[in-house]
Amino acid sequence: MRALQHRPKTLTKPRPHHAGRKPAVRRVKVGQREIFTQGLSREVFHDLFHHFMTVGWPRLFVTLAAFFLGFDVLFGCLYYLVPGCIANLSPPGFLGAFFFSVETLATVGYGDMHPQTLYGHLIAMTEIFVGLMSLALITGIMFARFSRPRARFLFTKNAVVRPIDGKLTLLVRAANMRQNVVQDASAQLRMLRDEVTEEGFRIRRVIDLPLVRSQHPMFVLGWTIMHVIDDASPLKSETAESLHELGAGFVLSLSGTDETTGQVLMARAEYSSDDIRWNATFRDILEDAEDGTLRLDYSKFHEVEPFAEAETQHPRP
Numbered sequence: 020m021r022a023l024q025h026r027p028k029t030l031t032k033p034r035p036h037h038a039g040r041k042p043a044v045r046r047v048k049v050g051q052r053e054i055f056t057q058g059l060s061r062e063v064f065h066d067l068f069h070h071f072m073t074v075g076w077p078r079l080f081v082t083l084a085a086f087f088l089g090f091d092v093l094f095g096c097l098y099y100l101v102p103g104c105i106a107n108l109s110p111p112g113f114l115g116a117f118f119f120s121v122e123t124l125a126t127v128g129y130g131d132m133h134p135q136t137l138y139g140h141l142i143a144m145t146e147i148f149v150g151l152m153s154l155a156l157i158t159g160i161m162f163a164r165f166s167r168p169r170a171r172f173l174f175t176k177n178a179v180v181r182p183i184d185g186k187l188t189l190l191v192r193a194a195n196m197r198q199n200v201v202q203d204a205s206a207q208l209r210m211l212r213d214e215v216t217e218e219g220f221r222i223r224r225v226i227d228l229p230l231v232r233s234q235h236p237m238f239v240l241g242w243t244i245m246h247v248i249d250d251a252s253p254l255k256s257e258t259a260e261s262l263h264e265l266g267a268g269f270v271l272s273l274s275g276t277d278e279t280t281g282q283v284l285m286a287r288a289e290y291s292s293d294d295i296r297w298n299a300t301f302r303d304i305l306e307d308a309e310d311g312t313l314r315l316d317y318s319k320f321h322e323v324e325p326f327a328e329a330e331t332q333h334p335r336p
Contacts, residue, residue, distance in 0.1 A: 104139030170284035171196040204238035204275030261293035
């Protein structure tokens, strides 16, 4: 029997790296850290939906206008290549072909100018199809941007550390700016810090900080989120200086269901070690009016004052 002959496998050659092309550098902001990355290609056309959902409104409108004008110029040139394919072309020449392209792409059709040859009808048919698809895509993008849930939660600019019931406690204050009912709101507080393992491996750990109350059945006005710094707390032996040396950061995540729309709302706040005010407290925003009603003054929401001074000026019964 004839021995079978095996063809050698051809290896796929990697794409050559162009020495003259600089690697793309992107700036990514994680919390309050600014990081520059490179080596990953940013292919916008492979992820257009995400691009149009995250880009700013002015840039979005400029991009859509550029696509619109680009298609108008393209089909206008096709009409202009074959004179006489459009009846009643006004003004004559390329400018008239361009304006007819605008009317066709937008499916307006005023009626004065119209195709009069087979070539003109074919180009107009193609342009109408492109216009309908473009209108459907733009409508979907606009609806998706307007309908996506947005949480209007307000977080204090600083976190404070003060005694609560004789225990040192880390506090962050949040408020619902819409002042509607957010059902089953939940909060998670995490600390990020640099550590070195026993093997000398440097790692940035994410550590959960248990909260006194991590659930709120009806988040309407405000919520003071507290973490007790006791013997079980990861912050039991930390100070402002030690947290700064570890590059510690804190991430507060808050989510809940909007009772009005039934959508899940999510928001987060980031704090660095420098944003924590030790032995301080938030200024009280709750006031008892003379008529017996309660009033919340959100103009004092971010104000922080020393703990001892606050207890002297605003003693609690």
